[in-house]
Amino acid sequence: MYRLLLALGLLLSLSARAEEGMWTYDAFPSEAVKRAYGFAPTQAWLNQVRLGSVRLAGGCSASFVSPQGLVMTNHHCIRGCVEDLSSPRKDLLATGFVAPEPKDELRCPKVEANQLVEMTDITARMNAATQGLSGAAFNTGLKAEMAKVEAACATGPEVRCDVVTLFNGGKYHLYKYRRFQDVRLAFAPEFPMASFGGDPDNFNFPRYGYDVAFLRVWENGQPAQSPHYLPWAKQSVKEGELVFVSGHPGGTERKSSVAELEFQRDVALPYTLLHLSELRGMLREFSSGSPERLRTTRARLRSVENGLKALRGRHQALADPSLLSLKRKEEAALRARVTANPKLKASTAGAWEEVAKALQVYRPMLPEYRMKEAGDGFQSELFTLARHLVRAAEELPKPNAERLREYTDAQLPTLRQQLLREAPIPEELEVATLAFSLNRLRETLGADEPFVQAVLGREAPAELARALVTGSKLRDVKVRQALLEGGKAAVEASEDPMVVLARKVDAAARAARKRYEDTVEAVLKRSNERIAQAHLAVYGTTGYPDATFTLRLSYGAVKGWEENGRAVAPLTTFAGAWARHTGKEPFRLPDSWLAAQGKVPQETPLDMATTNDIIGGNSGSPVVNRDGHVVGLIFDSNLHSLGARYAYVPQTHRAVAVHGAGLLAALEHVYAAQRLVEELRAAQPR
Amino acid sequence: MYRLLLALGLLLSLSARAEEGMWTYDAFPSEAVKRAYGFAPTQAWLNQVRLGSVRLAGGCSASFVSPQGLVMTNHHCIRGCVEDLSSPRKDLLATGFVAPEPKDELRCPKVEANQLVEMTDITARMNAATQGLSGAAFNTGLKAEMAKVEAACATGPEVRCDVVTLFNGGKYHLYKYRRFQDVRLAFAPEFPMASFGGDPDNFNFPRYGYDVAFLRVWENGQPAQSPHYLPWAKQSVKEGELVFVSGHPGGTERKSSVAELEFQRDVALPYTLLHLSELRGMLREFSSGSPERLRTTRARLRSVENGLKALRGRHQALADPSLLSLKRKEEAALRARVTANPKLKASTAGAWEEVAKALQVYRPMLPEYRMKEAGDGFQSELFTLARHLVRAAEELPKPNAERLREYTDAQLPTLRQQLLREAPIPEELEVATLAFSLNRLRETLGADEPFVQAVLGREAPAELARALVTGSKLRDVKVRQALLEGGKAAVEASEDPMVVLARKVDAAARAARKRYEDTVEAVLKRSNERIAQAHLAVYGTTGYPDATFTLRLSYGAVKGWEENGRAVAPLTTFAGAWARHTGKEPFRLPDSWLAAQGKVPQETPLDMATTNDIIGGNSGSPVVNRDGHVVGLIFDSNLHSLGARYAYVPQTHRAVAVHGAGLLAALEHVYAAQRLVEELRAAQPR
Structure with a gap:
């Protein structure tokens, strides 16, 4: 596919074209949409x-779809919740779940929902706080100011405030969210239907998944009011129609320097890919050991496989010389413009060189950082809890601005939810993943x-992992609560083996x-901020910022593409799903769908492809028509789009969604979720 | 470590220096050795x-160490044989094996030993055969001529003849070997001792492995005579002493073009690394399922882990910009010299561009080639046997020069041994690896x-793998023999599911x-041959050719190195092994070694590091002193040396060997292998 890029390179390089763009709501290019489609969204x-x-x-991502707090998202976004709510005797992941009444909805222990209510540009304030600083001082100053701004904004646990970095540090915004931590499961289909086709069909199209779930946010023991919601469209969406996707793309690197992309290709991605593929091999084999292992592992395995496939696609995109050649041209063009402007030349002096140098520093440091600090050496929920308890005891007594980011006041509701949630921690899986990661730790850093x-001391990884997991009492929320509330004294007195380990390795x-933050992160941030400011000075803010898991709007059309000279149609049907059923996983339709043959017209659209520019994090985004009404639910993109991390290619990149008509038809005729169907219909405009 | 390279770059780039070099015996740089060490090997x-x-x-690699056909090599080189000779009730891999008498030696079903008796330069003949040819025609012509030359040379099953490509096609030699297919196991230590430290210590030093085995070649039911052998040295080797390593380095890419190295970094190595790491994760978990699974899997797992670690090291070497920057300079220097010479300019016209283009063609083709043809989609011994039977039936009736390489007359003894050997094929492991690879096949090429x-049809990989493995009768040598001898009619009539599958996918x-051979391999070979000829014209044959699993001699010294400012001593001792014992795998010494404390002086040297330039394939090579007497046994190299595929760095690259003194001491005092010790002593010169 990257053969295309080369031809399109210069056209695409400097300004967004066609459907490209993950736009912030305060800078949506309504005029461009109007020119292309004859329709422009108003401010309202x-x-x-x-x-x-x-x-x-x-x-x-997700959306409100009724005024009673009903939230639509993907099944794969709340797979962990369904698993948490399951047990060996009640396997909701296998059977699916329909709450007959709101009171039957089940609380998801780990889910938090946010609604973006306010965005404020605080670039001037942030720049003032770091004026003249560089290196570690810049980083410390930046984080301290973030903590201050967020703490002042977050007036209660129901308010979440994040300082958001846009344009690689060219802009800083303060995003204020309404926060919901009481989120309940209203509907989930069977896992085999939500991810029909499994890993083989993941990122593929034509596609036949029903990756749908409904949640409800509650407040004070009642369904929350959500006066702003997206009503279900009365008209089914058609090929060629203009559609918008509103959601939270997780991250792109379209503005990254060539040095950073080469580092990803040569160092960071290979490291992570090797870790994930070995983990995948282990988990697949582990899960085949018994039905209970399968039950507790399949969601985790699916996430690992999804990540592996996505990162492999990214690596392949970077490994194709034509992409990097395009990026080199873009960078050279920017640097030529910058050099021609004495002010910009001065403000960016040495910036690209500093980026390259920081990455040279990072290269030998990355495995150590990933293993000791970033989780790869201790893949265990119990260890993660233990580390949080040890660090909370250390950090919380400090002044807010001096704490590690994840312990600042604004983060406390998230931290408390994570530490005090009631969710099962499957013991055998814990032992297996901890043993796996301790083994990786030893081989990555060396036995000596x-x-x-x-x-490890004189222990073998597998035996140590078993002793730690079976010996720890942190599975008990009360034990964790006592340690959290007991602070430093309690944590230091604890003899829980996982707490002891977390204490021992903490320094x-x-x-x-x-080391990483001071010599790598700080330099990259500061240098990239200088480059980003120059970029904005040269090209202005007519572009869109790289994705940062903040709300974006993209526009596009329902549209297929050409694959090796053959047209791929944009819509699939229920008939296609029935035809793809082989009876063998992952191509086995659940009984509910087999029974629905005859009840749902076979030509009913099931999934669809659109040209919207999205990326991981957009999962669960609503697809809306020009009325702002729901016509679909994003759940994936096609294989080509795995390179969208670095560039959007309009010819082949496609978002993949459940079609609104098929979504509703299955809800009604496959799942008999009449209450939800009525709630959606009642919420439609007259 | 590659920081060093940059500084050394220009010095190292054009001629071999210091201990660098894997020299062919007909071009050994005796004068250079004399200058450095005051000793030059004579022709005798x-x-x-x-x-x-x-x-x-x-x-x-290996060596004759007595006139009665006694052969010394590494345990890891014949681990497969020890496994083949084991059963659930007699686990030789765990217990080790000492044959009390020659008659008790056990035949290794898969091992073939070769002794190089003659080398002939046939460059002129090969060049004449491909004169004026390019592309597929060149490749076909080259292979046909190889088949002809080899067939004429191989006058009986006891003669093996290989046309050997040297200097990337700059030279062709005919290597004539004496072939031994009756190879028997005389001695093997316990697997946990042979690979003491396991994967964590693999490629590490200081090291404490006893990776030793003795075989014996037999002829006509008698130990074969081996009048040319390497006697055991009477003097133990010391730090700083000159030593030679004679063995078969498998492959290097030191003369490869930059385009080929980038292809390795970006495409080939990532593909293989991901495959291996997932396989490793699967096998580790699989082997933990039961003692029998562990018994049948540990050797395979160890090979996979070794390959993974070696390839990861290669990738890291290529991912460091300083290595490729050195290679770019070397290539630019050669191209400048070539361009300045009208004749060479004409003879290499377009050669580098053709290499780059062939690799662009290969890029999207590689996964398909690897999966369908090169084994990655069908990791199963039974499938490999089935494919050989199907292809032998098709190929053998053709004229010799028109057959696929592996079915030419000169290859028949190897093929027959492979098809007709009596070796167990563990069913559960077959199912697991075949299911793994079928799954990889589907995900790599796509379900559709x-x-x-x-x-796959409508089957799931795991179920299909089980049906194929349990349904096949190819485990029975008689069934295979009947199919081999029955030819095309028998193979076409076979209803064995594995044969049916092999038939179905063969076209x-x-x-x-x-596609691969005509559009990639042929172009690469022809272009590289032209580049290689120009290289020889410019720089002469004073260098050594890239390794190609042909016999080479390297020289060096017993020597440690500096690691982060600390000196690493070149010798380890028995005391070190006892100290490293934790009682937990892979740091658990077998009882025999624990019992030997007191019997062997603790300062006895066990392993050693030398500066010899070696690479994978050199495993089992004898280390000899200036008398040509055995003072050690190569079994590994250090971590730094993983980059030796592309360049040798004298400061840090080290070969790792079992020290001759420790080898003999353990044989005598740990294993009481008195008969072997006496045979070795009797063979010493008076």
Whole structure:
């Protein structure tokens, strides 16, 4: 596909074209849409769709679809919740779930939903706070100011405030969200239907998944009111029609420097890919060991496989010389413009060189940082809890601005939810993943490295993992609560083996983090900020910022593409799903769908492809028509789009969604979820 | 470590220096050795050491160490044989094996040993055969001529003849070997001792492995005579002493073009690394399922882990910009010299561009080629046997020069041994690896690809793998013999499910091979031959050719190195092994070694590091002193040396060997292998 890029390179390079763009709501290119489609969203339209959009803090998108707090998202976004609500005797992941009444809706222990209510440009304030600083001082100053701004904004647990970096540091905004932590499951189909086709069909199209779930946000023991919501469209969406996607693309690197992209290609992605593929091999084999192992592992395995496939696609995009050749041209063009302007030349002096140098520093440091601090050496929920408890005891007594980011006041509701949630922690899986990661720790850093020696002593990874997991009492929320409330004294007195381990490695892990933050992160941030400011000075803010898991609006059309000279149609049907059923996983339709043959017309559209520019994080985004009414639900993109991290290619990149008509038809005729169907219909405009 | 390279770059770039070099015996730089060490091997010395050297056709090196056909190599080189000779009730891999008498030696079903008796330069003949040819015609002409030359040379099954490509096609030699297919196991230590430290210590040093095995070649029911052998040195080797390593380095890419190295970094190595790491994760978890699974999997797992670690090291070497920057300079220097010479300019016109273009063609083709033809989609011994039977039936009736390489007359003894050997094929492991690879096949090529559809139909990989493995009768040698001898009629009539599968996919697999050979391999070979000829014209043959699993001699010294400012001593001792014992795998010494404390002086040297330039394939190579007497046994190299595929760095690259003194001491005092010790002593010169 990247053969295309070369031809399109210069056209695409400097300004957004066609459907490209993940636009912030305050800078949506309504005029461009009008020129292309004869329709421009008004400010009222934009406000309504923005307030109807929802972010799931764990990394997904969603939307309000009724005034009673009903939220639509993907099944794969709340797969963890369905698993948490399951047990060996009640396997909701396998059977699906329909709450007959609101009171039967089940609380998801780990889910937080956010609604973006306010955006403020605070670039001037942030720049003032870091004026003249560089290196570690710049980073510290930036984080301290973030903590201050966020703390002042977050007036209660129901308010979430994030300082948001846009344009690689060219702009800083303060995003204020309404926060919901009582989020309940109203509807989930069977896992085999939500991810029909499994890993083989993931990122493929034509596609036949029903990756749908409904949640409801509650407040004070009642369904919350959501006056701003997206009503269900009365008209089904057709090929060629203009559609918008409102959601939270997780991250792109379209403005990254060539040095950063080469680092991704040569160092960061290979490291992560190797870790994930070995983990995948282990988890697949582990899950085949018993039905209970399968039950507790399949959601995790699916996430690992999804990540692996996505990152492999990214690596392949970067490994094709034509993409980097385009990026080199873009960078050279920017640098030529910058050099020609004495002010910009001065403000960016040495910036690109500093980026390259910081990455040279990072290269040998990355495995150590990832292993000791970033989780790769301790893949265990219990260890994560233990580390949080140890660090909370250390950090919370400090002044807000001096704490590690995740312990600042504005983050406390998230931290408390994470520490005090009632969710099962499957023991065998914990042992397996911890043993796996301790083994990786030893082989990555070496058996004789002091940190490794401190962790393992004379133990073998598998035996140590078992002793730690079975010996820890942190599975009990009361134990965690006591340690959280008991503070430093309680944590230091604890003899829980996982707490003891977290204590033992904390100084070295913090040191690895500090080395990384001071010598890599700080330099990259400061240099990129200088480059980004120059970019804005040269090209202005007519472009869109790289994705940062903040709310964006994209526009496009329902449209197929050409694959090796053959047309791929944009819509699939129920008939296609029935035809793809082989009876063998992952191509086995659940009984509910087999039974629905005859009840749902076979030509009913099921999934669709659109040209909207999206990326991971957009999962669960509503697709709306020009009325702002729901016509679909994003759940994936096609294989070509895996390169969208670095560039959008209009010819082949496609978003993949459940079609609104098929979504509703299955809800009604496959799942008999009449209450939800009526709620959606009642919410439609007269 | 590659920081060093940059500084050394220009010095190292154009001529071999210091201990660098894997020299062919007909061009050993005796004068350089004399200048450095005051000793030069004579022609008689070279002949003796060459004839004392042995190649194990499966991919290792070895040596004759007595006149009665006694062969020394590494345990890891014959781990497969020890496993083949084991059963659930007699686990030789766990217990080790000492044959009390020659008659108790056990035949290794898969091992072939070769002794290089003659080398002939046939460059002129090969060039004449391909004169004026290019592309597929060049490749076909080259292979046909190889088949002709080899067939004429191989006068019986005891003669093996290989046309050997040297200097990337700049030279062609005919290597004539004495072939031994009756190879028997005389001694093997316990697997946990042979690979003490396991994967964590692999490629590490200081090291404490006893990776030793003794075989014996037999002829006509008697131990074979081996008048040319390497006697055991009477003097133990010391730090700083000159030593030679005679063995078969498998492959290097030191003369490869930059385009080829970038292809390795971006495409080939990532593909293989991901495959291996997932396989590793699967096998580790699989092997933990039961003692029998562990018994049948540990050798395979160890090989996979070794390959993974080696390839990861290669990738890291290529991912460091300083190595490629050195290679770019070397290539630019050669091209400048070539351009300045009208004749060379004409003879290399377009050669580098053709290499780059062939790799662009290969890029999208590689996964298909690897999956359909090169084994990645069908990781199963039974499938490999089935494919050989199907293809032998098709190929053998053709004229010799028109057959696929592996079915030419000169290859028949190897093929027959492979098809007719009596070796167990563990069923559960077969099912697991075949299911793994079928799954990889589907995900790599896509669920809807016609080849995948033909293989899987409506089956799931795991179920299909089980049906194929349990349904096949190819485990029975008699069944295979009948199919081999029955030819095309028998193979076409076979209803064995594995044969049916091999038949079904053969046309498509052959087509993928032909596409690769005609459009990639042929172009690369021809262009590289032209570049290589120009290289020889410019720089002469004073250098050494890239390694090609042919016999080479390297020289160096017993020597440590500096690691982060700390000196690493070149010798380890028995005391070190006892200290490293934790009682937990892979740091658990077997009882025999624990019991030997007190019997062997603790300061006895166990392993050692030398500066010899070696690479994978050199495993099992004898280390000899200036008398040509054995002072050690190569079994590994250090982590730095993983980059030796592309360049040798004298400061840090080290070969790792079992020290001759420790080898003999353990044989005598740990294993009481008195008969072998006496045989070695009796063979020492008076």
